[in-house]
Amino acid sequence: MNHLTLYRAGRVTGWISILTGLALVGFVLSIAVSASYIxxxxxxxxxxxxxxxxxxxxxxxxxxxxxxxxxxxxxxxxxxxxxxxxxxxxxxxxxxxxxxxxxxxxxxxxxxxxxxxxxxxxxxxxxxxxxxxxxxxxxxxxxxxxxxxxxxxxxxGAPFYGFSTSWGTPSNLSNGTVSLPIHVSFANYFPIPDYGTLGMSVFSTNGTRCGGGSLSLPVIATGSSFSGGTHLHLAQGCDYAGGTLTLLYTDPLVTLEIPPQVIP
Amino acid sequence: MTAPKPVPETEGVERARSLRAGLLIFLLISLFLVAFPIAGTFFAPSEGLAFGFSLFLVATFGGLIAFFTAVVWIAKPTRAYGPAKIAGSLAKVVALLVLGSLATVTYTVTSGPRVVTASIDGGTLFLLLLIAPVIGLVSGALMYLQDRHYPGRRLAVEFPGK
Missing domain, CATH: 2.60.40.10 (Immunoglobulins)
Structure with missing residues (x-):
């Protein structure tokens, strides 16, 4: 072995150590800078x-x-x-x-x-x-x-914000049922449009189902209001006053219960 | 009566040069590894930064590393060069191992009702940085062996006037 072999090896490894250290510090800094772009x-x-x-x-x-x-x-x-x-x-x-x-x-x-x-x-x-x-x-x-x-x-944002109902005057139909006009209004603040059907069922105070109906909703975009009505068909003689209206919204993907409304 | 043997002029110049270089390096490294962490202790909390280790601990290790780096330079014209290099590398290894085990940085940003807390574990990065001082250890060992087995040979090459 040459009398300077160890010295030369020591010098080379010394430089490798310095360069590796600089490269690693550069790498760490590049990670910090790069992460700021997330x-x-x-x-x-x-x-x-x-x-x-x-x-x-x-x-x-x-x-x-x-x-x-x-x-x-x-x-x-x-x-x-x-x-x-x-x-x-x-x-x-x-x-x-x-x-x-x-x-x-x-x-x-x-x-x-x-x-x-x-x-x-x-x-x-x-x-x-x-x-x-x-x-x-x-x-x-x-x-x-x-x-x-x-x-x-x-x-x-609620999909049926401020949901409210108003009722018309019932009329007797020739087929022996009662037609009860109902008007619903609400606004859609949910980020996805409402575009399904509102199924409605009327229950008397003792829990008997009097009848019901449905209301097809148009596409109600986010931020839009809806106001519309339909007629519910109820069994004659069923005492729905003070009863409950249950509502079920359905579209191809969602079935959603709207909190029940008390019928005046 | 014999006059005392004068110290060769070149040897004195080399020592003075090594001393100057060592002090300069000590100041430079101290600036980065001691002054900045101490300054950081004042600014980090107001910026929402919290570290798993005390910045005074970083400053202490920084001072130790700066000291050993300066000693390596000052010891270059002597046989203590290899051992000084080994000691300096060991100081870096210990510092990185200790800081790496505590290297969690927490960053909190509050903007109105939004509070974001980021916790980053830098332990692996500290372990990665260990590669450099470990190679430095090998270099120091080789220099020590060189000076032990072939005294004066390295100095004759690095300081031809000696």
Whole structure:
């Protein structure tokens, strides 16, 4: 061995150490800079569908833009929606997704809610400000685990806001039934249009079903109001005064109970 | 009566140069690894930043690393160069291991009703940075072996006037 071999090896490894250190610090800084190019572009509900008799699933998309040079992997979000009283209204989660570098993706988010719960059914006809708590886990640039918690007010728009009914004068029909005119009005503040049918049933005070009818709704876009009427056909002699009107909204994807109305 | 053997002029110049370089490096590294973290302790909370480790701990390690880096430069014209390099690399390894085990950064932004808290675990990055001082350890060991087995050879190459 040459008497300077160790010295030369030591010098070379010394330079490798310095250059590696500089490269690694540069890499870490590039991760920090690149991460600043990730942007949350909002959550947009796109559809709703019923699951079983009382569960509603709202499908939404979480828009994320990553204009950095490293990918975001293993993105997963869990969500809780609470009413102003702090009661749980809905839960949601995304599938585990990846966000490649220099890309924009919409990550599907499913929000589940139980419509049989009174605190949830109130939201069918009342706007509110819900509190959204989201927990996000992801890994950036393969090496950096990131955990995000987000608390945000989420304005809830009711699909049948201010739902109200007014009643006309009943008339006896030749087929032995009673025709009872009904007029309904409401506004749709939900981000998805109403476009289905309102099924209505009239029950007497002792719970006997007197009859009913249906009302086809036109497409009622978000922010639009509806006012329209139909005639309900009731059995003659059935005492519906002081009874209850139950309402069931159905469209190809959703079956939704509107809180019952008392018949004057 | 014999006059004392004068120290060769070149040796004094080399030592002074190494000392100057060492002090300069100490100041530069201290600026980045000590002054910035201390300044950070004043500004980080108001910016919503919280670290899993104390920034004074970073400043302490920064001071230690700056000290050892300066010692390596000052010791370059001596046989203590290899051991100093090993000690400096070990200080970096210990600093990165300790900080890496505590490297959680929490960032909170409040904008109206929206509160976002980001918690970032930088432990893996600190472990990645370990690669450099580990290679530095090898370099220091090689320099130590060089000076031990072939005393003066390295100095003859690096400081030809000696």
């Amino acid at each position: 942007q949350y572009e909002g959550t947009m509900p796109i559809s709703a569908r019923s699951l079983g008799s009382s569960n509603l699933v709202i499908s939404a998309e979480v828009g994320l833009s990553n204009q950095g040079v490293y990918s975001l992997e293993g993105f997963h979000m869990s969500l809780h929606l609470l009413n102003p009283q702090g009661e749980l209204v809905a839960t949601g989660s995304t599938a585990t997704s990846s966000l490649p570098a220099r890309s924009t993706v919409e990550i599907p988010l499913s929000i589940h809610t139980d419509l049989s719960s009174p605190i949830v059914s109130l939201l069918v006809t009342h706007n509110s400000t819900l509190k959204a708590h989201a927990w996000i886990n992801a890994t950036y640039a393969t090496l950096v685990p990131v955990h995000l918690t987000l608390t945000e007010d989420y304005p809830w």
